[in-house]
Amino acid sequence: MKSSIIWIFLLFALAIFNLAAAEPFSLMVGAGTTALIASLYGSYTYTKCLIYECCIPQWIDSNVTGMRAVMRESFYGQHLAQQTVPSAIQAHLSNEEPSKALVMSFHGWTGSGKNFLSKIIADHVYKKGIKSTYVNVFVATTHFPHKEQLSLYQDQLRSWIVGNLSACPHSLFIFDEVDKLPAKLLDTVKPFMDHYSEIHGVDPRKSIFLFLSNAGSEEIARRAWEYYDAGRPRESITLKEMEELLSMEAFNQGGLKSAELISNHMIDHFVPFFPLERRHVIECARDYLKTQSIRADSKMLEDIVELLPYFPKDNPVFSASGCRNVDKKADLIMQKDEDDYDKL
Ligand SMILES: *[C@@H]1O[C@H](CO)[C@@H](O)[C@H](O)[C@H]1NC(C)=O
Ligand SMILES: *[C@@H]1O[C@H](CO)[C@@H](O)[C@H](O)[C@H]1NC(C)=O
Numbered sequence: 001m002k003s004s005i006i007w008i009f010l011l012f013a014l015a016i017f018n019l020a021a022a023e024p025f026s027l028m029v030g031a032g033t034t035a036l037i038a039s040l041y042g043s044y045t046y047t048k049c050l051i052y053e054c055c056i057p058q059w060i061d062s063n064v065t066g067m068r069a070v071m072r073e074s075f076y077g078q079h080l081a082q083q084t085v086p087s088a089i090q091a092h093l094s095n096e097e098p099s100k101a102l103v104m105s106f107h108g109w110t111g112s113g114k115n116f117l118s119k120i121i122a123d124h125v126y127k128k129g130i131k132s133t134y135v136n137v138f139v140a141t142t143h144f145p146h147k148e149q150l151s152l153y154q155d156q157l158r159s160w161i162v163g164n165l166s167a168c169p170h171s172l173f174i175f176d177e178v179d180k181l182p183a184k185l186l187d188t189v190k191p192f193m194d195h196y197s198e199i200h201g202v203d204p205r206k207s208i209f210l211f212l213s214n215a216g217s218e219e220i221a222r223r224a225w226e227y228y229d230a231g232r233p234r235e236s237i238t239l240k241e242m243e244e245l246l247s248m249e250a251f252n253q254g255g256l257k258s259a260e261l262i263s264n265h266m267i268d269h270f271v272p273f274f275p276l277e278r279r280h281v282i283e284c285a286r287d288y289l290k291t292q293s294i295r296a297d298s299k300m301l302e303d304i305v306e307l308l309p310y311f312p313k314d315n316p317v318f319s320a321s322g323c324r325n326v327d328k329k330a331d332l333i334m335q336k337d338e339d340d341y342d343k344l
Contacts, residue, residue, distance in 0.1 A: 055134065055168035059127045064090040067124035074287055075120065076280035076323070078113055079235045080242060081106070081271050088269055089121065092208065100195045103209045103266055105178075107216040107246055108273025111322020114212045118174050121210070125172065134168045136160070140177035147182040154188045158200070161192055165202035178213035186211075193266045216246045216272070221318065224274045228317060234274060246270040275318035281305045284323035288330050300337070304330045 045054075053059045068086045075082065085104065092102040106114040119130050126132035138144070144153045164171045173189075175181070192204040223245065227234050247270055276284075285304045289296040307329040310316030 053128055053133055055170065059132070060125065060134065060168075060170050061127055062089070062093045063124045064093075067120060070120055070124070071117075074283075075113060075117065076283050077234070077276045078117075078273055080237070080239050081113070081117060081273060084239060084269050084271055085117065085121070089125070089208070093125070098205050101193050101204050101207045101209055102268055103193045103211070104269045104271055105211040105213070105246075105267045106271050106273060107213055108220055109214065109217045109275050109320070109322060111319065111324030112217075112273035112276060113322065114273055115176065116323070118210055118212065121208075122172060122174075125170075125208075132172075134164070134170060135172045135174070136164050137174045137176065140175070140180035144181055144185060150182045150184060153182065153185055157185065157188050161189065161204075162200045162202055165192070165204055165207060169203055169206040171207045172210070173207065174210045174212065176212045178211045179215045190266060211267070217275075219245050220272045221275045224318070225312070237274075242272040243270045246272060275311075275320075276322045277317055278305055278310070278319065281308060281319045281323060281326060284326045285330055288327050289334075292330075292334075294334070300333060303333050307332065 048054070049056055049058070064086050067089070071082050071086065088102060088104065092098055106117065108114060122132065122135045123129035126135060129135075130137075138157070144157075161173070164173070175186075175189075178186070189209070191199045192207070193209055195205075197203055197205065220242070223237060223242065224234055227237055247267075282301045282305055285301050286296050289300075304326065305319075308325065309320040311318055311320050
């Protein structure tokens, strides 16, 4: 590797020398340069991949330790996601020959952290994070808005996935709003999540699929409420009881209706995202203010989370919007404080 960098420098030096020396001597050097240009071309891919993203370990360099740390520090109220997701990713990525793609289905209310966790994953698997060419995000209402165009979408999606996988087998596919996908669209994706070493000319087994949906969030919230009501910590809810609940009940809606995904065990992990409590939203507000270089006092934090809606009606302990919109409310409160200050 080092030697090819030296080669490239030599080449540049020679090329510049050659251009500058407009005399017969340059003819001699010219011949040498021609030979060297060939070798420069050989180094081209190498050089290109130093600057631009390529499907090589330098760019796909997973950092699961960092992923765990970030989840511990700034991802609130989701003990089951915390237990499951980093381990599943570590196991998948450290396996040279996985038998199938890693498929995880994230379920829960808006703002409970499904998108946030997807971003944390992308940021700790790819150097360029969520902006990586190898991270493909499909949003139901953006990419597939018209239910009647199913067959067009199926063809499109298949050719995208094939294209993406042939560009890089270590691709990450994130399907957002899965419950709003046209039913049966995911059947197109199914063979890519199966145990095939080759499908449409690509090997899908090293990739990762994430499905994000609200499906099952009622059941998840109900379970969280039952624990809360009984005075039991939510952290004692087990993955097993939630997986049973989710794999049975959550799939009467939209894209997940295609029961084959579930009955054929294509999904490796069902991950529930619980509705956040006020204390979790306070932490999100604190983190946001920190990004704005503001050390928050508890009065300010209370004022911010007070602006958000909570449920159930008779004992509103859960945030209806989770950590979403916390930034907007915080901006509002900061603005208000500033105005008050101006009035003094
Ligand atoms: C791993 O992730 C952590 C947390 O995001 C980050 O601080 C650290 O720099 C990362 N390490 C490497 C080698 O990229
Ligand atoms: C990969 O997927 C994206 C959608 O995320 C699509 O726009 C792109 O064309 C695909 N790439 C290839 C090479 O097919």
